[in-house]
Amino acid sequence: MPHILVVGSLAYDDVQTPYERRRDVLGGAASYFSLAARLYAPVRLMGVVGDDFRESDLERLKKRGVDIAGVERVKGRSFRWLGRYDHDLVTAETINTDLGVFGDWDPEVPAAFTDSEFVFLANILPEIQLRMLEQVRAPVVVALDTMNYWIERKRDALTKVMSRVDIVTINEAEARQFCGTHNVIRAARQILALGPRAVVIKRAEYGALLLTKDRIFWTPAYPLEEVRDPTGAGDAFAGGLLGYLAHSGTVDDRTLCRAVLHGTVCASFAVEQFSVDGIEQADQTGVEARVRELQTLVSA
Amino acid sequence: MPHILVVGSLAYDDVQTPYERRRDVLGGAASYFSLAARLYAPVRLMGVVGDDFRESDLERLKKRGVDIAGVERVKGRSFRWLGRYDHDLVTAETINTDLGVFGDWDPEVPAAFTDSEFVFLANILPEIQLRMLEQVRAPVVVALDTMNYWIERKRDALTKVMSRVDIVTINEAEARQFCGTHNVIRAARQILALGPRAVVIKRAEYGALLLTKDRIFWTPAYPLEEVRDPTGAGDAFAGGLLGYLAHSGTVDDRTLCRAVLHGTVCASFAVEQFSVDGIEQADQTGVEARVRELQTLVSA
Numbered sequence: 001m002p003h004i005l006v007v008g009s010l011a012y013d014d015v016q017t018p019y020e021r022r023r024d025v026l027g028g029a030a031s032y033f034s035l036a037a038r039l040y041a042p043v044r045l046m047g048v049v050g051d052d053f054r055e056s057d058l059e060r061l062k063k064r065g066v067d068i069a070g071v072e073r074v075k076g077r078s079f080r081w082l083g084r085y086d087h088d089l090v091t092a093e094t095i096n097t098d099l100g101v102f103g104d105w106d107p108e109v110p111a112a113f114t115d116s117e118f119v120f121l122a123n124i125l126p127e128i129q130l131r132m133l134e135q136v137r138a139p140v141v142v143a144l145d146t147m148n149y150w151i152e153r154k155r156d157a158l159t160k161v162m163s164r165v166d167i168v169t170i171n172e173a174e175a176r177q178f179c180g181t182h183n184v185i186r187a188a189r190q191i192l193a194l195g196p197r198a199v200v201i202k203r204a205e206y207g208a209l210l211l212t213k214d215r216i217f218w219t220p221a222y223p224l225e226e227v228r229d230p231t232g233a234g235d236a237f238a239g240g241l242l243g244y245l246a247h248s249g250t251v252d253d254r255t256l257c258r259a260v261l262h263g264t265v266c267a268s269f270a271v272e273q274f275s276v277d278g279i280e281q282a283d284q285t286g287v288e289a290r291v292r293e294l295q296t297l298v299s300a
Numbered sequence: 301m302p303h304i305l306v307v308g309s310l311a312y313d314d315v316q317t318p319y320e321r322r323r324d325v326l327g328g329a330a331s332y333f334s335l336a337a338r339l340y341a342p343v344r345l346m347g348v349v350g351d352d353f354r355e356s357d358l359e360r361l362k363k364r365g366v367d368i369a370g371v372e373r374v375k376g377r378s379f380r381w382l383g384r385y386d387h388d389l390v391t392a393e394t395i396n397t398d399l400g401v402f403g404d405w406d407p408e409v410p411a412a413f414t415d416s417e418f419v420f421l422a423n424i425l426p427e428i429q430l431r432m433l434e435q436v437r438a439p440v441v442v443a444l445d446t447m448n449y450w451i452e453r454k455r456d457a458l459t460k461v462m463s464r465v466d467i468v469t470i471n472e473a474e475a476r477q478f479c480g481t482h483n484v485i486r487a488a489r490q491i492l493a494l495g496p497r498a499v500v501i502k503r504a505e506y507g508a509l510l511l512t513k514d515r516i517f518w519t520p521a522y523p524l525e526e527v528r529d530p531t532g533a534g535d536a537f538a539g540g541l542l543g544y545l546a547h548s549g550t551v552d553d554r555t556l557c558r559a560v561l562h563g564t565v566c567a568s569f570a571v572e573q574f575s576v577d578g579i580e581q582a583d584q585t586g587v588e589a590r591v592r593e594l595q596t597l598v599s600a
Contacts, residue, residue, distance in 0.1 A: 088482045182388045184505075185523050205484075206506040207520075218597050220507075220518040223485050257600035297518050298598040300557035 008122025011079040025275035029122035032232030036239025036266035041246035046070035109135040126157035143167035163195040222268035240266030308422025311379040325575035329422035332532030336539025336566040341546035346370035350378040409435035426457035443467035463495040522568035540566030
C-alpha cells in the first residue's frame with residue numbers, strides 16, 4: 001500500500017456556535033486530514049507543535065495509525081484558532097488566529113518520508129508547499145488546499161504551486177475570488193488550465209464539484225439534519241479523497257469521482273461532532289454505507 | 301393525455317443584469333411554466349392581462365400549443381416587474397412591482413378547464429390558490445409555488461393551502477424563512493408534515509432537493525457556463541416537473557425523481573436566454589439530452 005504524506009497545521013481550536021462552545025479542542029488541517037486518510041492507507045504526518053500541546057492528542061493520532069515521526073515539538077505556543085459560526089453553521093468568522101510556533105516553521109521532509117507516493121499540502125504558505133513538493137522524490141499524486149489569505153497575499157507563489165500539483169481542492173468562494181468569476185465551472189476551468197489534472201471545488205452543504213479535462217462530476221453533500229461543528233470539513237474531505245486514491249492506486253476519472261464521494265462522506269463525519277471527534281470515530285463500514293446512500297440520493 | 305392547468309401571472313418584465321438590460325419582455329410565472337409544461341402535455345392557462353398586453357405575446361404561447369382560453373383581458377395595465385440581478389446572477393432585487401390588473405384579479409376556473417388532472421398554482425395570493433383548488437373537480441396532482449411576500453403576510457392561508465396540495469415547490473431561502481431553520485432537510489420535513497406528498501426545495505445554481513415520506517433525492521443544476529437571465533427559472537422548473545408527471549400519469553417516488561430532473565433541465569433552458577426565449581425554443585430532444593448529461597454528471 002502506498003503512503004500518504006500530509007504537511008499542515010496541528011492546532012487547538014476554540015469554537016463557538018449559537019448552540020455550544022468548546023475550548024482547546026484538537027484541530028488543524030493536518031489532524032482532520034490524517035484521521036480521514038488513515039481509513040484508507042498509512043499516513044505520515046508533518047507538523048509542528050509547542051510545549052503546550054498535549055501528548056494525549058498526539059497519542060490519539062498514533063492510536064489511529066498515523067505516523068507522527070514528522071511532528072516537531074518546539075519551544076513556544078501551539079497554533080491556536082478562535083472561530084465563531086453563525087446559525088447557518090457554514091462560514092466561520094475568525095475572531096483570532098495565533099500562529100505560535102507554526103508561524104516560523106520551516107519544515108524539511110524527513111528522509112524516511114521522501115518516498116511517499118501521495119502527498120497533501122494542506123493550507124500553508126505557498127512557498128512552503130512548493131518546497132515540500134520538491135523534497136518528495138517521486139510522488140504519484142500531489143494535492144493542495146489553500147485559502148483566501150494566500151490568494152490575497154501570495155497569488156504568484158500560489159499560482160506556481162498550483163501549476164505543479166495534480167489536484168487542487170479549493171472552497172467555492174475562494175475559487176471565485178482567485179478566478180474573478182462567480183461561475184464555478186468557469187473558475188474550475190481556469191484553475192485546470194494552470195496544469196493540475198483535477199480541480200475540486202468544495203461547496204460546503206452543497207457538496208463538491210470535480211472537473212478534469214474530460215469530466216465534470218458533482219456530488220451533493222451527505223444530507224445531515226444536524227451539523228455541530230463545520231471546522232475541518234475541507235481537510236477531512238481531502239483526507240477521504242487522497243486516501244481513496246492511494247488505496248486504489250490509480251487516478252483515472254472514474255476513480256477521482258469515487259474519491260470525491262469518499263471525501264464528501266469523510267467531511268460528513270467530521271461535521272457531525274465537535275473537533276476531530278466525528279472523523280476519529282468513523283470506520284470503513286460507516287464510510288461505505290454513506291457512500292452508497294449518497295449514490296442513492298442522486299439516482300433517479 | 302391528461303391536461304395541465306396553470307393559474308398565475310402574465311407580465312412584462314424590465315430586467316437588468318450587470319451585462320445587459322431588456323425592457324418590456326414577456327414574463328410572469330404562468331408564461332414560463334406553460335412554455336416548459338407544453339413540452340410534455342397539453343397546457344391550459346389562466347391569467348389576466350391589461351389593454352397594453354401585446355396580442356403577439358399571446359400568439360407566442362398559442363403557437364407553442366398553450367390553450368389561452370382562460371386568459372382574461374381587462375381594462376388597465378398588465379402586471380409589470382422591474383428587477384435587477386447582481387453579478388452572481390442568482391438573486392433578484394425587485395426595484396418595482398406594478399400589479400396592475402393582476403392586483404384585483406378574482407379568477408374563476410372556466411367550466412371547460414375544471415376537469416384538468418394536473419394543476420399548478422403559481423405564486424399568487426394563497427386564498428386565490430385555495431379557491432382555484434376547490435374549483436377543479438378531481439385533480440390527480442396539485443402543485444403550488446409561493447414566495448416570501450406571502451410567507452410574511454399570509455402565513456395561515458399559505459399553510460392551509462400547502463396542507464391541501466400534493467407538491468410544494470419553494471426556494472431554499474423561503475423554505476428556511478417559512479420553517480425557521482437553516483437546515484433544508486429539516487425544513488422540507490416540516491413542510492411535508494403539513495400534508496403534501498412531496499416537497500421540492502429549489503436551490504438555484506445548486507439544483508433541487510426532493511423529499512417524500514420515503515425518499516430524499518437531489519439533483520445538481522445543469523452546469524451552464526453562462527447564465528443570462530435567471531428570471532422564471534423556478535416556474536420553468538415547475539413546468540418541467542408537472543409536465544413530466546402528467547406525461548407519465550403516475551406520481552410514485554421514482555417518477556417524482558425523474559420529474560425533478562426534467563424540471564431542472566427546463567430551468568437551465570430558461571436561464572440561458574433573456575425572458576422566455578430560452579424555454580420557448582427548447583424541444584423534447586434537447587431536454588432529453590440534458591437529462592442524460594445531468595445523470596452522467598452525478599454517476600461515479
